[in-house]
Amino acid sequence: MWHSLFSFFFSFLLWVTNVKAQQPSAIIKSPDGKLSVKVWIAGGRVQYAAFRNGMPVVQPSLLGLVRDDEDFSQKLVWSHAPGSYPVIGEYMLPTAKKSAIGYAAN
Numbered sequence: 001m002w003h004s005l006f007s008f009f010f011s012f013l014l015w016v017t018n019v020k021a022q023q024p025s026a027i028i029k030s031p032d033g034k035l036s037v038k039v040w041i042a043g044g045r046v047q048y049a050a051f052r053n054g055m056p057v058v059q060p061s062l063l064g065l066v067r068d069d070e071d072f073s074q075k076l077v078w079s080h081a082p083g084s085y086p087v088i089g090e091y092m093l094p095t096a097k098k099s100a101i102g103y104a105a106n
Contacts, residue, residue: 028084031104039063044075 025040039048050058064073084106091101 028106031086031106041076044077045073046076 027038029036036051046063048063049060087105
């Protein structure tokens with residue numbers, strides 16, 4: 001479950017930078033539809049909330065990255081939303097109980 005959740009949120013973070021300018025918000029769902037994340041920009045700041053089976057599991061929170069040389073958490077604008085697409089893959093963890101880990105995400 002954690003691998004699916006990690007893959008889902010990793011895919012979400014890659015996707016969030018490509019949200020459509022005309023949309024006040026966007027929603028992306030996991031392959032099984034149980035997890036969803038809503039993202040929006042308010043006041044130039046990206047916010048998100050996560051849901052499982054329609055119930056909130058992460059309350060609205062700010063999303064961004066602040067580095068010493070740049071602030072990627074403010075003055076943000078929508079770019080475009082290509083839509084979600086399935087990502088299926090596998091990776092190896094030689095020191096884990098199960099060495100071949102498969103995942104699916106949107």
